[in-house]
Amino acid sequence: MTLSIRPMAEKLEQLHALDPIGKIIGGTVRSVLKPGAFKDLLSGTWLGHPVHPALTDPTIGFWMGATALDFLGGKRFRPAAQRLIGLGILSALPTAVTGLSEFADISSDRPRRVATIHGLGNVGVLALYVASWRARRKGHHFRGVALSTAATGLVSGTAYLGGHLSFGLGIGVNQTAFQEASGEWVSVLTEDELPQGKPVLAEAENVLVMLYRKDGRIYALANRCSHQGGPLNEGDVEGTVVECPWHASRFELSDGSIVRGPATTPQPAYDARISGGRVEVRRRP
Ligand code: FES
Incomplete structure (x- = not known):
């Protein structure tokens, strides 16, 4: 009823x-x-x-x-x-x-x-x-x-x-709450598809992931902003901090922690590596 x-x-x-x-x-x-x-x-x-x-x-x-x-x-x-x-x-x-x-x-x-x-x-x-x-x-x-x-x-x-x-309508809820991951390494791109200093979008286990390569290290965060779902791959990156293009929340790329709100939930972070010429990611627990 x-x-x-x-x-x-x-x-x-x-x-x-x-x-x-x-x-x-x-x-x-x-x-x-x-x-x-x-x-x-x-x-x-x-x-x-x-x-x-x-x-x-x-x-x-x-x-x-x-x-x-x-x-x-x-x-x-x-x-x-x-x-x-x-x-x-x-x-x-x-x-x-x-x-x-x-x-x-x-x-x-x-x-x-x-x-x-x-x-x-x-x-x-x-x-x-x-x-x-x-x-x-x-x-x-x-x-x-x-x-x-x-x-x-x-x-x-x-x-x-x-x-x-x-x-x-999902206002105020963590927009990454339902993103499940197995915790296994998943191949998402060839190494050549990830240039230095440019955010690249990939998909791992049905979750969009933003990848960023800088100084020989690869960073990976869930792409959907935890605040209201903004696309982080379209945001600016300064140092190792990405700024969401919608309301300017800032997240540390290495662990997804919040540098500036209005987000209230850290961004899910992934480990990333190159194996056999391919970029692989694994969701951190
Ligand atoms: S959607 Fe990212 S800061 Fe609001």
């Missing part, structure tokens, strides 16, 4: 009318938030996972706690419910900023449309909770409860869309 929510989310993926506003928001954020330490902080490069989904938990938790107190706690818990709404409003600010950072990295139309509704809906959620907090502060308890109850319903919908972005 499937609830009718998912088809509704899939309909949002086709809403072309959202494209102009989504592109304006994304472009504006990108013009302000350049690749670097602050972008990595917001992306979760330091955490090893995107940081935005983790921040949504306390925000929604505070607000849901307030709703529970409103309906189950009685009069003496009214001040506590108001404080929980206030905490949710405060924690929504870093949650929104990290969400905008992720939004700016979305490269394709379908997830950007869903993310546009997700983000605009959450602006409405925040406005309702702020109005609820103000109403409660002025002593209009029942108006405050009505506003926060409406916000709770709306945030449930926007949270579903956030889940759809990750689990349905």
Whole structure:
């Protein structure tokens, strides 16, 4: 049995009318938030996972706690419910900023449309909770409860869309997670097909691999960027670091480690050798 929510989310993926506003928001954020330490902080490069989904938990938790107190706690818990709404409003600010950072990295139309509704809906959620907090502060308890109850319903919908972005459309997930390898040496090219200083694309066990030859050594990484699937073979290489052409994540060629985000997962690395005039690669464990 499937609830009718998912088809509704899939309909949002086709809403072309959202494209102009989504592109304006994304472009504006990108013009302000350049690749670097602050972008990595917001992306979760330091955490090893995107940081935005983790921040949504306390925000929604505070607000849901307030709703529970409103309906189950009685009069003496009214001040506590108001404080929980206030905490949710405060924690929504870093949650929104990290969400905008992720939004700016979305490269394709379908997830950007869903993310546009997700983000605009959450602006409405925040406005309702702020109005609820103000109403409660002025002593209009029942108006405050009505506003926060409406916000709770709306945030449930926007949270579903956030889940759809990750689990349905793959935003924020490690793009190399399903690349299996036997760990055996695999012949991929003749030696002549791999010149010095030029990224070359090859295929090993159904996985595209970027090869790079420099100073007598051959480097090999999975070609699909772990961040959002950008083609590393089209990126620039400086020294032994390759930069993804999509959002400028940088990976060390020798081991796939992240030199700069927004990627949060290192790139799968391969051993490489020449044997009998052919280039062979083997996925590292
Ligand atoms: S796809 Fe985003 S940095 Fe590579």
